[in-house]
Amino acid sequence: MTQAIIFTNDNGGVSVCIPTGEIPIDQVKIKDTPSHSIIVQMSELPNQHNDFFDAWELVDGKVTVSLDKAKEITKRRLRAEREPLLAAQDVAFQRALETGADTKAIVTEKARLRDVTKLADAETTLEGLRAIKV
């Protein structure tokens, strides 16, 4: 069974130390991790939620996923995904102004892109957060 060494890091998240196998895991724990670290089976970690790794928290020896932190991660993802789309809408808006074309659809789309991060606040599950797309 594959093992890992985990500990709460300075940011309040969980650090996962994976030994390469060159030396025994007990030696790795002493050499490469702080004294409060613990050895766990990899199967004990919530690897199905690896996309929310920065939301992992270590509580009483168990790793859980913070929904509030997962929401912030989702917002960061959405901001990055919408950035080129907003830029494209800005260009389209400018061109519409220059040609006197209707800007209503562009304004609506820009507002939708700006508000897309608000969708994360309303979600109550990790699956729901994962499903939000720009």
Next chain:
Amino acid sequence: MAGTLTISTLSDGTNSTSSTNCIQGSAKAWVQFTGSTATINGSYNASSITRSAAGAYTVNFTNALSNANYAICLGCSRDAFDSAHGIYSYIYTAQTTSSVGLRFYIYDLQTDPTTFSVSILR
């Protein structure tokens, strides 16, 4: 078999090279791992990889290097990324004789590469 062979030049009968090229020019440590899990796919003189956040890793050396003035070669792959966004990696923490911290980004989003390769030369 234990023992030491002291030579200044290596030769195959046709080509030769200074043994210094082998000693100074070979990697003192290397590792290749999967970014999202820190699963090690191959290594030499690396005891572990610590993943402290998405795209944030520390490479720990099995045997400490003689000093911290080593060169680091980084290679990253990413299966899916928006071509409008650049990807880059860099040395995040001060190099020490026992470890070095690394980061990977797409645009301004710290995230996991598909694979991360690190070679240490000195």
